[in-house]
Amino acid sequence: xxxxxxxxHNELENFTKKVFEAIGCNKEEASTAAHVLIQADLRGVDxxxxxxxxxxxxxWKKNRINPKPNIQIVHETPSTAVIDGDEGLGLVVAQYAIxxxxxKAKMAGTGxxxxxxxxxxxxxxxxxMLTLENDMIGFSMTNASPLxxxxxxxxxxxxxxxxxxxxxxxxxxxxxIDMATTTVAxxxxxVLQRKNAEMPEGWAQTQEGETTxxxxxxxxxxAMLPLGGDRVHGSHKGYCLGALVDILSAVLPGAxxxxxxxxxxxxxxxxxxxxGKGIGHxxxxxxxxxxxxxEDFKCHMDNWIKTFKSAEAIDPxxxxxxxxxxxxxxxxxxxxxxxxLLPAVVTDLLQMAEEFDIKFIQPISKVTTATVEK
Amino acid sequence: xxxxxxxxHNELENFTKKVFEAIGCNKEEASTAAHVLIQADLRGVDxxxxxxxxxxxxxWKKNRINPKPNIQIVHETPSTAVIDGDEGLGLVVAQYAIxxxxxKAKMAGTGxxxxxxxxxxxxxxxxxMLTLENDMIGFSMTNASPLxxxxxxxxxxxxxxxxxxxxxxxxxxxxxIDMATTTVAxxxxxVLQRKNAEMPEGWAQTQEGETTxxxxxxxxxxAMLPLGGDRVHGSHKGYCLGALVDILSAVLPGAxxxxxxxxxxxxxxxxxxxxGKGIGHxxxxxxxxxxxxxEDFKCHMDNWIKTFKSAEAIDPxxxxxxxxxxxxxxxxxxxxxxxxLLPAVVTDLLQMAEEFDIKFIQPISKVTTATVEK
Numbered sequence: 218x219x220x221x222x223x224x225x226h227n228e229l230e231n232f233t234k235k236v237f238e239a240i241g242c243n244k245e246e247a248s249t250a251a252h253v254l255i256q257a258d259l260r261g262v263d264x265x266x267x268x269x270x271x272x273x274x275x276x277w278k279k280n281r282i283n284p285k286p287n288i289q290i291v292h293e294t295p296s297t298a299v300i301d302g303d304e305g306l307g308l309v310v311a312q313y314a315i316x317x318x319x320x321k322a323k324m325a326g327t328g329x330x331x332x333x334x335x336x337x338x339x340x341x342x343x344x345x346m347l348t349l350e351n352d353m354i355g356f357s358m359t360n361a362s363p364l365x366x367x368x369x370x371x372x373x374x375x376x377x378x379x380x381x382x383x384x385x386x387x388x389x390x391x392x393x394i395d396m397a398t399t400t401v402a403x404x405x406x407x408v409l410q411r412k413n414a415e416m417p418e419g420w421a422q423t424q425e426g427e428t429t430x431x432x433x434x435x436x437x438x439x440a441m442l443p444l445g446g447d448r449v450h451g452s453h454k455g456y457c458l459g460a461l462v463d464i465l466s467a468v469l470p471g472a473x474x475x476x477x478x479x480x481x482x483x484x485x486x487x488x489x490x491x492x493g494k495g496i497g498h499x500x501x502x503x504x505x506x507x508x509x510x511x512e513d514f515k516c517h518m519d520n521w522i523k524t525f526k527s528a529e530a531i532d533p534x535x536x537x538x539x540x541x542x543x544x545x546x547x548x549x550x551x552x553x554x555x556x557x558l559l560p561a562v563v564t565d566l567l568q569m570a571e572e573f574d575i576k577f578i579q580p581i582s583k584v585t586t587a588t589v590e591k
Numbered sequence: 592x593x594x595x596x597x598x599x600h601n602e603l604e605n606f607t608k609k610v611f612e613a614i615g616c617n618k619e620e621a622s623t624a625a626h627v628l629i630q631a632d633l634r635g636v637d638x639x640x641x642x643x644x645x646x647x648x649x650x651w652k653k654n655r656i657n658p659k660p661n662i663q664i665v666h667e668t669p670s671t672a673v674i675d676g677d678e679g680l681g682l683v684v685a686q687y688a689i690x691x692x693x694x695k696a697k698m699a700g701t702g703x704x705x706x707x708x709x710x711x712x713x714x715x716x717x718x719x720m721l722t723l724e725n726d727m728i729g730f731s732m733t734n735a736s737p738l739x740x741x742x743x744x745x746x747x748x749x750x751x752x753x754x755x756x757x758x759x760x761x762x763x764x765x766x767x768i769d770m771a772t773t774t775v776a777x778x779x780x781x782v783l784q785r786k787n788a789e790m791p792e793g794w795a796q797t798q799e800g801e802t803t804x805x806x807x808x809x810x811x812x813x814a815m816l817p818l819g820g821d822r823v824h825g826s827h828k829g830y831c832l833g834a835l836v837d838i839l840s841a842v843l844p845g846a847x848x849x850x851x852x853x854x855x856x857x858x859x860x861x862x863x864x865x866x867g868k869g870i871g872h873x874x875x876x877x878x879x880x881x882x883x884x885x886e887d888f889k890c891h892m893d894n895w896i897k898t899f900k901s902a903e904a905i906d907p908x909x910x911x912x913x914x915x916x917x918x919x920x921x922x923x924x925x926x927x928x929x930x931x932l933l934p935a936v937v938t939d940l941l942q943m944a945e946e947f948d949i950k951f952i953q954p955i956s957k958v959t960t961a962t963v964e965k
Contacts, residue, residue, distance in 0.1 A: 294700030297881040326668030426905030531800030
């Protein structure tokens with residue numbers, strides 16, 4: 218069995234920060250970008266963490282990421298704004314947007330910021346969760362490169378278009394929803410490919426729209442499927458959710474939508490006939506006390522959480538989970554034991570260390586594959 | 592084959608209005624309630640239309656619906672409000688709420704109204720769609736009687752908790768999402784029961800949490816399943832969506848949530864230890880020009896819609912649909928040909944006609960069952 222090294226999340230974040238500084242980000246933005254990226258690794262969303270760092274660098278080399286963006290408010294009302302991310306890192310632009318949404322919410326009760334001309338923003342929850350300490354409910358969504366077919370269609374017209382909502386609680390931990398609007402995230406297909414394993418039906422279809430259990434089908438022109446999987450199980454609803462995210466994140470602020478969303482991978486060129494600027498996000502903040510006293514709300518949230526967690530399980534060995542709980546458990550473990558990185562990811566990071574003349578970090582322990590990939 | 596009568600939607604609406612007047616609603620509110628109810632029949636959501644009228648009447652007889660509510664704003668900020676529906680018809684209270692949300696949006700860019708102490712509000716889209724003519728995006732969600740089990744659980748802790756979003760377009764018809772957060776709406780199980788047919792797996796589970804194809808399983812203590820159907824196909828995401836609707840609609844305004852939501856059926860009593868008041872809704876309106884000029888947005892929406900509709904289909908006989916299209920097609924047909932009512936529904940309406948001394952209406956044609964139930 219392959220052995221995998223674990224790295225301290227603080228050291229990994231510091232290394233990542235230096236890489237972003239090396240491509241020209243200022244200290245503050247490099248620090249923000251690194252922090253957002255590492256949150257993915259901490260929460261167990263390995264596909265969106267440092268594994269993706271070299272992808273951002275390749276986009277920068279193709280002049281598709283601007284390390285010194287002049288982020289601007291294009292239009293605003295008391296509770297809304299549109300911002301232009303100036304081709305900056307989505308990791309940075311979205312943090313700017315959710316902070317602006319909170320400023321709006323302080324005055325108007327809620328704040329909603331639609332973003333155009335941005336890039337991949339990491340995990341959705343890294344932005345929505347920023348509202349929690351201010352007793353606000355945070356919303357975060359983004360469109361993404363087209364990989365998903367609408368119900369009945371062959372073509373890839375939507376991204377995995379995630380939705381995150383972060384809701385404060387009192388003594389209990391907050392409820393944090395963070396979900397792709399597909400049956401599964403793309404990362405799960407990659408895990409099965411590495412294992413040479415089959416994929417359940419309902420996750421993806423072939424180029425011709427047939428059901429398949431081949432996890433490498435996306436490379437062969439296939440497509441991921443909207444949440445629901447097939448029409449009988451409600452894939453048209455997953456398609457509705459993906460469409461909603463696309464429209465709010467991109468049609469609303471004037472970013473590219475549907476098949477025009479520029480690909481994250483640098484070896485594929487963006488469409489030559491863009492309908493907007495860059496990719497789009499939609500961030501929101503609702504002040505709880507714009508509805509009722511925050512303490513009352515949080516007390517009821519504690520009751521809500523306890524009620525759901527204490528429901529009788531079908532399998533007595535299985536706990537009933539509350540949204541955000543699995544990620545929090547992984548985070549707790551990884552903060553202590555370090556973040557496990559696949560050898561290919563370490564090689565990637567070492568190459569960047571060499572290229573930018575940054576000292577790479579030492580692993581803190583080794584584990585085996587089986588305990589890492591779920 | 593059973594023969595079914597079709598009725599003019601105008602005449603049916605007028606009859607419904609008279610029934611609401613007979614229980615004490617004023618003319619304006621009776622008219623609003625009837626209009627919302629008939630929209631369900633027009634759009635093909637037969638379970639939420641006049642078939643449910645006698646249910647509202649039974650609740651009124653048990654003093655669980657107040658026909659003369661004093662709807663009040665409990666708390667507000669520039670972009671938010673909480674209203675107390677005073678146990679009124681949800682059909683009326685939610686229309687009040689979405690109008691208030693639009694008033695807020697005119698001033699603040701967006702408006703968000705959470706509602707407590709309400710009742711069943713009909714179809715979600717009847718409220719969200721009210722924003723379309725004002726160039727706003729409308730949001731509508733409600734919690735409902737607990738029928739749905741969270742992933743891994745036996746107990747029914749959530750309602751079918753629908754989400755509707757209505758998005759204006761230019762020359763194209765608007766995009767209207769209206770979806771239960773379960774694999775299917777409860778009405779589909781009822782259709783299969785009447786046909787004595789089996790149900791696909793992934794729609795519902797037995798009292799013990801086992802998968803089943805028995806569409807009458809809810810009467811035997813079973814539960815509906817969140818969108819996704821099972822864990823492998825993302826039922827935890829459907830559970831997240833149902834939870835989100837429950838929290839925004841009920842925990843936020845101080846209504847009953849989770850297992851405390853009062854049942855719609857009058858023969859079941861509400862829980863004796865309520866955690867809030869009545870059931871809850873969450874309505875929202877976003878002015879498009881709070882983000883960008885409405886004409887530009889609508890032009891891009893037309894392009895979005897045309898792009899999706901013209902995607903290549905897997906089965907050449909199947910069209911790619913845009914959210915709201917199937918309901919609009921049914922509406923077009925039913926406006927012309929009338930609303931088909933099952934004999935049991937007609938009997939129900941005749942009983943109310945007799946009880947309240949209202950003249951019942953004549954059918955305009957007959958059809959056979961097969962063409963009605965999909």
